[in-house]
Amino acid sequence: MAGKGFSISGELAEEGHRLLQRVYYEDTDFSGLVYHARYLHFLERGRTDYLRCLGVEQRELITADEEGLVFVVHRMEIDFKQPARMDDILTVLTRTEKAGGAKMVLSQEIRRDEVLLIAAKVIIAVINAKGRPRRLPDGLAKQMMIEV
Numbered sequence: 001m002a003g004k005g006f007s008i009s010g011e012l013a014e015e016g017h018r019l020l021q022r023v024y025y026e027d028t029d030f031s032g033l034v035y036h037a038r039y040l041h042f043l044e045r046g047r048t049d050y051l052r053c054l055g056v057e058q059r060e061l062i063t064a065d066e067e068g069l070v071f072v073v074h075r076m077e078i079d080f081k082q083p084a085r086m087d088d089i090l091t092v093l094t095r096t097e098k099a100g101g102a103k104m105v106l107s108q109e110i111r112r113d114e115v116l117l118i119a120a121k122v123i124i125a126v127i128n129a130k131g132r133p134r135r136l137p138d139g140l141a142k143q144m145m146i147e148v
Contacts, residue, residue, distance in 0.1 A: 009049040016095025016107075017050035023088045033083040039118050043076075043108050046092035047122065050106075054143055068129025069137075074103065075123040082117045084110070090117070099144035102126045102133040 010019030021042050029035040051058060051071075061069040084090055091111045098105040103125055110118035128134040136144075 007053075009052045010046075010092075012053050016093050017046065017053055019046045019049050019092040019094075021045065021090045021092055023084050023086050023090060025086055027084075028086050032085055034085070034088075036080065039078065039080075039110060040076075042090060042092050042110055043118075043120055043122070046094040046108055047106060047124075050094040056140070056143065062129055067134055069134065069140075070127050070129065071104070071124045072127060073122060074125040077121045079119045080117075081119065082112075082115060084112060084117050088112050096144045097121075099141040100136060102135055104136065104144060 010017055012018075023034055027034050027038045027041075048058070058071065061071075089112070093109040093111065095107050096104060097107050103123055106122045106124065108118075108120040108122060109116060126134055126136045
């Protein structure tokens with residue numbers, strides 16, 4: 001049973017959204033280190049649960065209005081600082097740097113305790129259900145910039 005305050009989706013904190021993830025055998029390569037592409041999975045989980053904690057349900061956005069709204073990764077910059085290993089407990093930190101127009105810019109980090117392992121900048125394009133750019137509604141943009 002989960003303790004008080006526990007959430008499988010992580011938590012909103014002063015520095016942004018915080019999500020804990022354990023490194024499993026399936027996340028590692030032959031050397032026992034996390035395979036570089038697996039970090040994309042951890043980062044995606046962080047972004048998805050960040051939105052969930054902000055009250056944004058992605059599956060509902062596509063039908064929320066006549067145009068539909070979808071978030072897609074447009075660009076990602078990743079700095080690999082140090083490796084993670086099997087059984088490490090990682091903290092995925094996510095925060096919004098910019099939300100408006102037809103894009104959002106998110107800053108993400110993966111840490112083991114206080115050690116920075118990964119630093120990423122993610123540019124999210126906002127598109128409609130037909131795949132065309134659309135503006136992020138003002139209310140949703142403000143929601144993304146929430147201060148804890």
